[in-house]
Amino acid sequence: MPTKTKKRILMVNEGGHLHTGYGNYGLEVLTRLYNTDKYEIAEFSSFTTIEQARDNKAICPWKIYANAVHKDDPRYEQMKARGDCSFGSWRFERVVLDFKPDIVFDIRDYWMLAFENDSPLREYFHWSIMPTVDSSPQNESWLETFIQADSVFTYSDWGKEVLEDEGGGKIETCGVASPGVDLNVFTPTKDKNVHRDSMGLSGDLNIVGTVMRNQKRKLYPELFEAFANYIEKCIKEGREDLAKKSYLYVHTSYPDSGWEIPQLLARYGLSHKALFTYLCGNCGYYFSSFFQDARTVCKKCSHTSAMLPNSAKGLTRKQLADVYNLFDAYVQYSICEGFGMPQVEAIACGVPIFTVGYSAMTEIGVKSGGFVVPPKTKFLELETGAYRVYPDNDYLVDSLFNFFIKPLPARAKFNFQARQTAEKFYDWDVTAKIWENHFDSIELTGNQGKWDTKVSIHEPAESIPPQHENWNNEDFVEWLILDVLGRPDLINGHYSMEAYRSLHYGIRKVGEEYVNITRQDLFNAAKAKAKLKALAEKARMGMVTVLKEDFIEAANE
Numbered sequence: 001m002p003t004k005t006k007k008r009i010l011m012v013n014e015g016g017h018l019h020t021g022y023g024n025y026g027l028e029v030l031t032r033l034y035n036t037d038k039y040e041i042a043e044f045s046s047f048t049t050i051e052q053a054r055d056n057k058a059i060c061p062w063k064i065y066a067n068a069v070h071k072d073d074p075r076y077e078q079m080k081a082r083g084d085c086s087f088g089s090w091r092f093e094r095v096v097l098d099f100k101p102d103i104v105f106d107i108r109d110y111w112m113l114a115f116e117n118d119s120p121l122r123e124y125f126h127w128s129i130m131p132t133v134d135s136s137p138q139n140e141s142w143l144e145t146f147i148q149a150d151s152v153f154t155y156s157d158w159g160k161e162v163l164e165d166e167g168g169g170k171i172e173t174c175g176v177a178s179p180g181v182d183l184n185v186f187t188p189t190k191d192k193n194v195h196r197d198s199m200g201l202s203g204d205l206n207i208v209g210t211v212m213r214n215q216k217r218k219l220y221p222e223l224f225e226a227f228a229n230y231i232e233k234c235i236k237e238g239r240e241d242l243a244k245k246s247y248l249y250v251h252t253s254y255p256d257s258g259w260e261i262p263q264l265l266a267r268y269g270l271s272h273k274a275l276f277t278y279l280c281g282n283c284g285y286y287f288s289s290f291f292q293d294a295r296t297v298c299k300k301c302s303h304t305s306a307m308l309p310n311s312a313k314g315l316t317r318k319q320l321a322d323v324y325n326l327f328d329a330y331v332q333y334s335i336c337e338g339f340g341m342p343q344v345e346a347i348a349c350g351v352p353i354f355t356v357g358y359s360a361m362t363e364i365g366v367k368s369g370g371f372v373v374p375p376k377t378k379f380l381e382l383e384t385g386a387y388r389v390y391p392d393n394d395y396l397v398d399s400l401f402n403f404f405i406k407p408l409p410a411r412a413k414f415n416f417q418a419r420q421t422a423e424k425f426y427d428w429d430v431t432a433k434i435w436e437n438h439f440d441s442i443e444l445t446g447n448q449g450k451w452d453t454k455v456s457i458h459e460p461a462e463s464i465p466p467q468h469e470n471w472n473n474e475d476f477v478e479w480l481i482l483d484v485l486g487r488p489d490l491i492n493g494h495y496s497m498e499a500y501r502s503l504h505y506g507i508r509k510v511g512e513e514y515v516n517i518t519r520q521d522l523f524n525a526a527k528a529k530a531k532l533k534a535l536a537e538k539a540r541m542g543m544v545t546v547l548k549e550d551f552i553e554a555a556n557e
Contacts, residue, residue, distance in 0.1 A: 006038060006039050006040050007038075007039050007040070007102045007103060007439060007442075008039070008040040008042075008099065008100060008101045008102045008103070008449075009033065009039045009040065009041055009042070009101060009102065009103045009104075009105065009439060010042045010043070010044060010095070010096065010099055010101035010103070010104045010105075010125075011026055011029075011030060011041075011042070011043050011044070011104075011105055011106070011107075012043075012044045012046070012088055012092070012104060012105075012106045012108075012113065012116065013025075013026035013043060013044070013045060013046070013106070013107065013108065014026070014045065014046055014047045014048075014108070015043075015045035015046070015047050015048035015052070016030065016031075016043065016045070016056065016059060016060045017048065017052060017055075017056040017059065017060065018047060018048075018311055018312070019309070019310075019311050019312075019313075019314030019315070020311045021179070021339075021341045022107060022108055023047075023311075024179075024317075024341070025107055025179050025341075026043065026107070027059065027060065028180065028182070028428045028431070028432065029428070029431060029432045029435055030043060030060070030062060031432075032428070032429065032432035032433075032436070033432060033435065033436060033439075034061065034062050036436065038436075038440075039439065041062040041063070042062060042063040042064070042065065042099045042101070042555070043060065043062060043063070043064050043065070044064075044065045044067060044088055044091075044092070044095050045064055045065065045066060045067060045068075046067045046068065046086060046087045046088045046112075047067070047068055047086075048064065048066045048067065048068055049066050049068045049069065049070060050066045050550060050551055050554045052066070052068075053065075053066045053554065053555070054554070054557075063099070063555050063556070064555055065091070065095045065098075065099070065551060065552070065555045066551045066554065066555070067079075067086070067087075067088045067090075067091055067551075068086070078090065083111070084111065084112070084114070084115050087108070087111075087112040087113070087115070088115070089115035091551065092115060092116060092119060093119060093120065093121055093536055094546075094549065094552065095552075096119070096121055096124070096125065097121070097536075097539055097540060097546065098552050098555070098556070100124075100451040101125050102125060102126060102442075102444055102448065102449040103125060103126045103127075103128060103439060103442060104116060104125045104126070104127055104128070105127075105128040105129065105130075105435075106128075106129050106130070107129070107130040107131075107132075108131070108132070109131065109132050109338075110131050110139070110142045110145065113129055113131065114142075114145050117145050117148055117149065119536075120529075120532050120533035120535075120536040120537070121536050121537075121540065123446060123447045123448070124447050124448060124449070124450065124451055124453075124540075125448055125449070126150045126151070126442055126444055126445075126448050126449075127148075127149050127150045127151075128149070128150060128151045128152075128153070128174075128438065128439075128442075129146070129149045129151075129152055129153070130152070130153040130154060130155065130177060131146065131152070131154075131338075132155060132159075132338025132339065133154055133155065133156070133158075133159030133160075133162050133163060133338060133359075133360075134159075134336040134337055134338040134359050134360070134386075135336040135358075135359055135381075135384070135386035135387055135388060136162050136166065136386060136387060137166055137385070137386060137387070138162065138163070138166050138386065139384060139385055139386070140494065141494055141498075143163075143166060143167050143171070144493065144494035145494075146163060146167060146171045147167060147170045147171050149171075149172065150172065150442075150448075151172050151174045151438065151442070152171050152172055152173050152174060153173070153174055153175055153176065153177045153434075153438075154173065154175075154176050154177075155176070155177070155178055155179065155338050155339040155360060156176060156178060156338075156339060156359075156360035156363050157176055157363060158359060158360050158362065158363050159176075159338065159359075159360060160173055160175075160176055174438060175434060175438075176434075177431050177434045177435060178339065178344075178425070178426060178431065179339055179341050179344060179426070179431065180344070180426045180427050180428035180429070180430060180431040180432075181341075181344045181345050181348040181422055181426050181427075181428065182317060182428060183348055183422065183423060183427060185317050185318050185321050186317070186321045186324065186345050186348035186349050186422070187321070187348065187349065187350075188325065188349055188350030188415065188419055189325040189349070192325065192326075192328075195322070195325050195326070196326055199287065199288050199322065199326060200287055200288055200289075200299070201275075201288055201326065203245070204245055205245050205246075205247060205328075206242065206245050206246045206247070206328050206329075206404050207246075207247050207248075207249050207275075207326055207327050207328050207329075208227060208230075208246070208247070208248050208249065208327070208328065208329045208330075208331060208400060209248075209249035209250075209251065209323070209324070209326065209327035209329070209330055209331070209346075209351070210223065210248075210249070210250055210251065210252075210330065210331045210332065210333065210342075211251040211252075211320070211323065211324070211330075211342040211345070211346070212251075212252055212332070212333070212334070212342065213252060213253060213256065213258070213311070214252045214253050214254055214256035214257070214258035214259055214261065215256065215257050215258040216257070216258055216259075217334055217335045217336060217388075218258060218259075218333065218334050219333040219334055219335065219390070219391070220250075220252075220258070220259045220261070220264055220333075221259065221264055221267075222333060222390065222391065222393055223248075223331060223333040224248070224264050224265070224267075224268040224270055224274075225268055225393060226333075226393040226396045226397055226400075227248045227268075227270065227273070227274075228268040228269060228270060228273075229393065229394075229397045230246070230396075230397045230400045230401060231243045231246060231273065233397055233398075233401050234246065234401065237401070239401075239405065242401075242404055242405070246273070246404070247273055247274070247275055248270060248273060248274045248275070249274075249275045249276075249288070249323075249326060249327060250274055250275070250276050251276070251277045251309075251320075251323050252276070252308065253308050253309060253310040253311070254294055254308050255294055256310065261291065262291065262293070265291055271290065271291060272290065274290065274291060275288050275289065275290060276288070276289060276290070276291050276292075276308060277308065277309060277315070277323055278292070278296060278298075278306040278307065278308060278309075279306065279307060279308075279309045279313065279314070279315060280298035280300065280301060280303065280305050280306040280307075281305045281306070281307060281313065282298060282301050282303040282305040283298060283300055283301040283303070283305075285298055285299065285300035285301065285306075286309075286315055286319055287299050287300075287306075288326070292306075294307060294308065295307050320345065321345070321349060324345055324346050324349040324351055325349050325351075327346065327349075327351045328351070328404075328411075329351065329352055329353075329354060329400065329403060329404075330342070330343065330346035330347075330351045330352070330353045330354065331353070331354045331355070331396070332353060332354070332355040332356065332361055333356060333391065333396075334356060334361070335381075335388035335389055335390065336358060336359050336386075336388050336389070337356075337359050337360050337361045338359070338360060339360045339364075340355070340360060340361055340364065343355060343361070343364045343365075343368075344364065344422060344426045346418070347364075347368045347370070347418035347419065347421055347422045347426075348418075348419065348422035348423075348426070349419075350415040350416070350418050350419040351415070351418060352368070352369070352370050352371070352403075352411075352414035352415060352417075352418050353365060353368060353370040353371070353418070354370060354371040354373060354396060354399060354400065355370060355371070355372060355373065356372075356373050356375065356389065356391045357372040357373060357374045357375055357389075357391070358375055358389045367421050367425060368417065368418050368421040368422075369414060369417040369418065369421065370414075370418070371399045371403070373391040373392055373395050373396045373399065374391070374392050374395060375389035375390065375391055375392065376389075376390055376391060376392035376393070376395075377389065377390040451540060452541075454541060455537060455541075457534050457537050457538065458486035458530065458533070458534065459530075459534060460483070460484045460485070460486070460526070460527050460530035460531065460534075461483045461484050461527070462527075464519065464520065464523050468519065473500055473503040473504055474500060476503065476519055477496050477499045477500050477503070477522075478491065478496075480499065480522060480523065480526050481495070481496060481526075484523065484526040484527055484530055485526050485529060485530050486530060486533075499522055502517040502522065503517065503519065503522065505517075506518075
């Protein structure tokens with residue numbers, strides 16, 4: 001009886017060495033899957049270079065295919081030529097041809113993972129995804145992609161309900177695999193005052209903290225305004241003592257793609273009330289300080305090399321836990337969240353959260369016994385066509401005030417409940433077990449996993465036949481799908497509807513601009529796609545020679 005081979009699992013992700021939510025999720029789950037010794041594991045890391053993959057073998061011992069190249073690499077411009085190349089699209093086919101996965105899974109945003117479904121080799125792997133459902137309604141093209149996935153998980157119960165409702169029951173939702181937290185690292189400090197002294201913060205303080213990347217959807221202006229109003233309320237209510245000892249702690253990056261932090265501090269008069277984390281690039285020392293611009297002098301080595309941490313150069317998990325343990329309260333302020341992992345890290349440290357009552361944020365707030373700030377304004381976002389929210393700042397101000405006027409023993413119950421929630425719902429072992437059980441249950445169908453299967457290669461039509469002038473647009477799109485693409489499964493799907501609409505309008509949106517579209521344009525694009533499919537099939541069956549590439553050779557070292 002032949003020996004059963006291990007399932008081959010490829011995760012497409014940002015990179016386990018990175019200080020990002022996706023990176024950490026991948027590291028925690030892949031580590032546990034790898035340690036079972038039940039699977040052949042590989043990771044296609046979109047933001048990882050070959051050198052970084054080699055340097056991080058100690059923490060990521062599985063096979064790593066690097067997607068990123070340096071700016072001085074001649075291929076850099078090619079990687080930047082299309083938006084999704086930086087997420088892996090330009091190397092994906094080459095990776096799956098080499099690794100030959102049974103299963104490909106991805107936990108990122110739609111625009112980061114959609115290219116995998118469009119792969120000319122899609123039929124040879126089971127596709128499991130967990131997109132970040134952060135708002136409603138979901139874009140129609142997103143739902144179409146999720147429907148075509150073989151299995152779909154969500155970050156939250158709220159996200160699962162959205163996909164099941166808006167997908168009309170056609171999305172194969174398998175469950176919820178919420179991010180976890182290392183409960184041995186993110187633990188409450190035994191003595192907060194002693195801990196603060198060790199981090200350079202002394203005295204009787206009330207610290208409201210946040211850990212959010214500096215990007216557009218994170219509501220730093222609203223948070224700064226709310227904290228300034230909270231200070232004013234303390235004074236107005238005759239609690240100058242609270243105003244004096246209250247501080248906002250912001251763990252974020254600057255400069256980044258989001259807000260001008262110095263301007264916000266000046267606008268809301270918080271320069272003397274807002275603390276930040278600095279990390280020294282020279283000696284690795286990290287410390288708390290009032291804002292000292294993007295770079296300042298390290299308190300330990302005296303080099304001007306201390307900067308606000310970012311995804312590439314950030315704190316370790318243990319160091320980040322030290323930051324959370326400075327807080328008395330944690331605030332998550334955003335127009336939407338697919339999950340909001342810092343909230344879970346905060347409650348694991350016994351810090352109660354104040355979060356926005358929308359999307360997955362509500363779920364974590366309610367479960368942990370935290371404070372849910374209701375939306376004040378709900379608006380439809382142009383870029384996504386989804387509803388986003390702005391929270392009620394007055395509600396947050398009142399909630400913070402009412403929380404901090406409580407005596408410490410009364411506040412302790414919130415700390416205890418926060419930690420209990422993390423232990424009950426957000427354990428990485430539980431999360432990894434969900435994926436393990438899922439992968440074990442998968443029965444491959446069709447050509448999935450059959451990388452040596454011989455198939456007839458569809459060769460597309462070389463030109464548009466003259467009789468197309470007598471066809472209506474619907475007839476032309478059908479011919480395009482059947483004779484050029486050879487994909488009858490696309491009839492009446494999103495592709496056919498978009499192609500028909502483009503011809504009907506004579507224009508199509510590409511990026512942020514509209515361009516003219518003709519039948520010849522659609523034919524050229526379909527033909528190129530069909531040629532790519534034929535080439536991929538020939539490469540898979542060894543009919544053409546595949547050039548050696550450094551990132552493939554490095555992964556197989």
